Amino acid sequence: MSFYDFFSLLGEFPILILCLILIVSVVFVNGWTDAPNAIATCISTKSIKPKYALLMAAICNLIGVMAAFFFMNEVSTTISNIVDFSSVSPVSALTALSASMLGVTIWGIFSWFFGIPSSESHSLIGGLTGAGLACMTLRMNVTIPFGPSSSWAMVLYGLFGSILFGFFVGLFFTKFIEFLFRKANRNHTRKFFKWCQICSGGCLAFAHGAQDGLKFVGIFLMAIQFAVKAHNLNGSNIIEHTETMTDLWWVAIIVAIVMAIGTCVGGYRIIKKIGQGLSKMEPYQGFCSDLTSGVGILLATYAGLPISTGQVATSSILGVGATKGIRKVKWNVFLEMVITWICCFPSTILIGYIFTLLFLKIPGLGG
Numbered sequence: 001m002s003f004y005d006f007f008s009l010l011g012e013f014p015i016l017i018l019c020l021i022l023i024v025s026v027v028f029v030n031g032w033t034d035a036p037n038a039i040a041t042c043i044s045t046k047s048i049k050p051k052y053a054l055l056m057a058a059i060c061n062l063i064g065v066m067a068a069f070f071f072m073n074e075v076s077t078t079i080s081n082i083v084d085f086s087s088v089s090p091v092s093a094l095t096a097l098s099a100s101m102l103g104v105t106i107w108g109i110f111s112w113f114f115g116i117p118s119s120e121s122h123s124l125i126g127g128l129t130g131a132g133l134a135c136m137t138l139r140m141n142v143t144i145p146f147g148p149s150s151s152w153a154m155v156l157y158g159l160f161g162s163i164l165f166g167f168f169v170g171l172f173f174t175k176f177i178e179f180l181f182r183k184a185n186r187n188h189t190r191k192f193f194k195w196c197q198i199c200s201g202g203c204l205a206f207a208h209g210a211q212d213g214l215k216f217v218g219i220f221l222m223a224i225q226f227a228v229k230a231h232n233l234n235g236s237n238i239i240e241h242t243e244t245m246t247d248l249w250w251v252a253i254i255v256a257i258v259m260a261i262g263t264c265v266g267g268y269r270i271i272k273k274i275g276q277g278l279s280k281m282e283p284y285q286g287f288c289s290d291l292t293s294g295v296g297i298l299l300a301t302y303a304g305l306p307i308s309t310g311q312v313a314t315s316s317i318l319g320v321g322a323t324k325g326i327r328k329v330k331w332n333v334f335l336e337m338v339i340t341w342i343c344c345f346p347s348t349i350l351i352g353y354i355f356t357l358l359f360l361k362i363p364g365l366g367g
Helices: 003-012 014-033 040-044 050-071 074-080 090-113 120-137 151-180 186-231 242-247 249-265 268-275 283-303 309-322 331-360
Strands: none
Touching (some): 014 120, 040 309, 090 120, 120 151, 186 283, 186 309, 309 331
């Protein structure tokens, strides 16, 4: 698809303009609220100053989005298959998608305001599911696939797998580093691990961009695909056809830049909650936590599993903290986060459901 075709679609379908604006707003909020999770430990251990950490995260996020777009785009396919809108009118599908993105944006701002380390990834999935349920309530031919190989199954695999991976790999990796440097002078290794943690923080930010960037690229392409279908252009399925998707490289550029800008805005309340609220760490422990999280996210991205950066980071920090003793971990803060995770799906599903019902009642958009 050329730029000319894209702008023709914008001129023909004003709802597409609204939908893309809302998608961009969700990407911005993600960079604003979720990306700080990637640099929280770097800042809390004072390995790097906050302004430099935010700049590093913004750059690494941008590179991560672009790298993943060209080399491992399975997550975008998983997200695009959460709800099957293929049997409803493209305009109705765009309307439902717009409503779900508005709900995700509102939830993200609410989470940021109260310093809640909520997941934009889970919010996105919840918002899409709520939109699908609203369409089903209105007796539209929309389905939400379930089953061992469905997108929702992939979400659940990623949800529980990332928690277990983060905790146990973080725990054993930290024990291994402590064993490896057991005879070294702590003061001598501190500077070394500060640089190691900066590198691992960059790795985690890169992984975040690769994972979350692909989710929003998938949503962006969904919106364009609906408009292509409505216009009867010969666009096939741009999400599943690699050659056509590669032609839309500029979508990844837009997502990467907006996410980078959102990251630069920062989220110090969330940084404090994640980095200092769970367990006080030294640079070598922060290095173990960040590297564990980064590797876990990249593995999930390669496998097409949508996961939350904040969730993996939190689990890794808990695993690292547990090496100092279970009592050293602030489990009350962790409990608050668990409650937040539990509330995220039903809250965003409900918000997406309500907004979609309202949007589809607007004349001309529900047919």
